Amino acid sequence: MDVDSGDPDVGRVREAAAAADWNTVREVLEARPESEGLTELLWAVGDTAGVERWITGVLEAEPDAALPRLVAGIRHLSWGWEARTGARAKDVTRAQFELFHSRLRTAEKWLYEAAEREPLWSSPWYCLQTTGRGLEVGQVVARRRFEATVRRDPQHLEAHQQQLQQVCDKWGGSHEEMHAFARASAFGAPGGTLLGQLVAIAHIEEWLSLDPGADAAYMRLAEVTNSLREAADHSYRHPDFVRRGAWLQVLNTFALAFSLAGERDSARECFRATEGRVTKFPWYYLDGSDPAAAYRKQRAAAGR
Incomplete structure (x- = not known):
């Protein structure tokens, strides 16, 4: 941790x-x-x-x-x-x-x-x-x-x-407003931005709001996986991305999002980049008492 x-x-x-x-x-x-x-x-x-x-x-x-x-x-x-x-x-x-x-x-x-x-x-x-x-x-x-x-x-x-x-639904906003804000912020910033994380967070937030079964189906929608790939390309996959500030949290967030989306190759890429270093956010969403255990479980599922 x-x-x-x-x-x-x-x-x-x-x-x-x-x-x-x-x-x-x-x-x-x-x-x-x-x-x-x-x-x-x-x-x-x-x-x-x-x-x-x-x-x-x-x-x-x-x-x-x-x-x-x-x-x-x-x-x-x-x-x-x-x-x-x-x-x-x-x-x-x-x-x-x-x-x-x-x-x-x-x-x-x-x-x-x-x-x-x-x-x-x-x-x-x-x-x-x-x-x-x-x-x-x-x-x-x-x-x-x-x-x-x-x-x-x-x-x-x-x-x-x-x-x-x-602007999340749970704080008086809506899913639509949340996603629009995330994309505008991420893609309004230069390539290599840490703000690409917002797109992944927004999808995780909607996943959290759904009932079991519906949550997994949402994350595997083509529009969701395409959105995550696009944000990753503009963020940590971009040649101008620099490992500074909250970069490690950004990679952990994409690791979780891609894991939930069933995108094993992309998740494995993120797990490899984190080198076993776990940030509390976002893994506490899966296991509030032991975020590192949640990380290990998803990393194993991704085949890393």
Whole structure:
């Protein structure tokens, strides 16, 4: 299970956050351009328990600095979703929802302050996309937040992933809107783009929405397999594709999509490229407790 995409700074910043070592956290984050994997580093800090306690002192000591506010925002964002848990809405208690929304509102306060201090940063707006989904700000506001992110970073993969979720049927959109957004984003970007992953995610999302039997039949439709091949050709198969940022997650996503579609040769190609390195997304859709086991099972079925 690859928890850091091979980036040593992920583990370093996570350890610093757990130790309340703000100087190291700041050093690692400031050294990383937003377009070169900063999002993963921010989540490594945001997902670390206890950050909400020590970041308060940093905010007081640096009242004009944007970075502490960004860190406080993403921690409260992550902390909020922890309170909600991954359960279906009907299984989440009222108390959990109240705590969830309270933490997300605190996150929004810090994120807006970070955006005001650094108007060229894309990260606060990307985080606001996620808080907005939890607070159910609606499609119009959600779209504005997405557009604010991509104005600053047009190929921000995580921002596109969030917007894809926003237009999914389960979040108030539709399958048609989801697929249209995925294709427009992927093929509107230059060849070799990581955004080709969106096409695969969209098909996986529709597969998840269907009953057993209908889900397998959907993934084996000629239009679905052709769509996946076309996206692969424009993405990781393109000569301009570079293994940077979330490339490993992109290959894992196509590996799952092609496996579900019964495209063994294409799936095997992806498994070979990942070299046994498993990303939690998307394999937790098949096995939430052991994504690596799901990966191994599908890899074996593909004959790798």
